Amino acid sequence: MSHARKAFHKRYLTITASAVVMAAVAAPAQAGPTPTVAEVAAKAETPSMFDDAAGGESSADDPAIWRDPNDPAKSLVLGTAKVGGLRVYDLAAHEVQSLPAPNAPSAEDKPGRINNVDVIDGANLAIATDRGRDKLVIYSIDRSRAEGPVKDVTAEKSAPYIFSADQDEVNKQATAYGLASWKDKKTGRIYAVVTQETANQVALLELTKEADGDYGYRKIRTIGFPTTFTLPNGKTWTPCEDPGEQPYLEGMRVDPANGMLYAGQEDVGVWRLRADLTGEPTLIDKVRDFGVPYTQDPATGECTPGEDPGFGGDHLTADVEGITLLDRTGGGGYVVVSSQGDSTFAMYDRDPAKGTPFVKSFRVVAGKGAVDGADGTDSLDIVNQSFGSAYPHGLAVIQDAPDTPTVTGDDGEPREGSNYKYVDLGDLSTATGLSFR
Template structure:
């Protein structure tokens, strides 16, 4: 979520009707609460979305690793109405794919929001927030016209949440995404969240003609929107009128079929990736349970007294989620705490309650030409494998909502820019004192 959108919503809460959710797993009392600091090794070109001629906003990255030649691996980054960008390991742009066109001048255009790479399939899946659909891409590093190609079968790509184009134009559409290949069946699935609502849908990719792909919906569920507090009262996060506490950042652990999902104003959830069973709230945002009321004049929520039921590691919004796979098993779930520009790390093992481990942030480097830090991060991707000479022990790609230094447009006004930072995973291991090997 952008800073503009975040400022508009603020942290707002209101008392509402009851609902019961699975108990929160408490972080261990001895957990280290200090925040480690790392710097970026490279950054992609700045993207702009403003009156000065920009048409793109960086949002969500995914990494495609070339197993035959890791030095030739690619980073895919969504650019919203600007489509999809493709970068090499030096953070240079190698391809730009436009967002799908609107059906007519009166309809919403495509808006590529989240993207995932499917391991072992040379495919990427993205949510088209503008048209309420998935877009499927094939990846071939040696393709002459560009390594990434749209292979969506339009006749097999239905709306995900909308009944018709009129509903699509209301933009309660496909938003967050987590996709994976089932290790037993080889089938490819995607879990997709709905903007403005607490709905989540499970989809399965389908093979269509001439190497194209479509998808079908299996089921849709609702995440909790009202919560029973320890003092017996109930609480619902305050949203703009007509909205529900919705989700965006997600990741599936294909090794055990678990989905990790971030409900932006609530916290981090875990549940079965097939969307059966009940979700478990692993950790809460700091202002969980704080009552507030919506003020229509200021278009903000006015918070009341904090009853003290919130967590200590996540500051809303809860955004991007990724995994650090450790060879031989184990690893970490990493979550973007957008409100304080940190990344919280949890034990990957559900049997250990996904206990909190450590947090880190990406700060500005020192000296002339140093790369700035990452602020207000929407999403990130971490791959704990060798990428050759550039990142021999793994790569973290992190969205920066406020790229600096600020660029001034022809009108003399500052242009708000976004981009992606590349961080050497060895630096994260050193700063946090954790082993990823």
């Protein structure tokens, strides 16, 4: 979240909280029931990551679950660590492998920064965005591989910049950011949709397989998402961003059953559109501060919110972050969206014929022992299949930042950690009152 957006959301939440209190005092009899947020306890957590002493950033950001089709108990969780590369964990949340981020082309250039990762079902592949180098990184997954189950199989000569024209543009870091990928069941082709940091652009890529078995990719098309919106009162509104930035996207997921992409524009809401990036996107839900006017200090970029006109949604507090799908065994299921601003997760019925209505919200709270809950979540992944005795009903993995308790560094200063929480899908079903079978 940018500096300007942090300041705006902090002030907006303070103002709206005061308004809620005043309304409750003025007319308690007219106040409707407040929707309850279900609470589910985390069952396990991975080791914490911390910024290093040199000021780099090795922190948890985005998880992806790989289910071993031959032995589900040996399944893995992949988690991005930004400049720390990629981490691999087992079902006990123990780290089993650490892969470094790719090197920078030279000392003056930006190093690799693995931001988002996605597992390709049925292909034993994972794709990640390299935010530092504006590229994709492709990994193969083989649980029996002696040197480690995950291996970088990117064909560098066939891995062009995604949004940048040259290395100078890469160094400005308007680069590959969010990611969603899928395998077309009819053709066997593998695609990825990638967002651009600080801009509203989204690109569709297709993976290409080289003669030696490594993978590259080619760009098919790029589209831009709306940045200015017409409100019901006839006025136009643009979200508060740092100067020079556009309202951009990160969290995304493709539903292979119907070819629909769900994409989160962080300060706007959740969109639904065709995964091939054709046709017009539909905004299925908005953040609470959608349409709130503001004044921006030209010197600092900070935004001060004005009076809320009431055009926002009821379930998402900016930023809109991670998005995943929760399949139901009998068909259909839910779109699950991280509402980072209030550390909750909103669930929507993903049937487009129903208009993707809101169903339920939940939060992840502390479990047994030292396992804490999840706050300010960037991303999550959910798989509704058995993983053996550890997670017989399915598994959800959720990023947590900051992780608690806080650790003190050698300099006596607190170090903000981050990690991934594991949640039993059976516990989530019980907590929400929803059947996933």
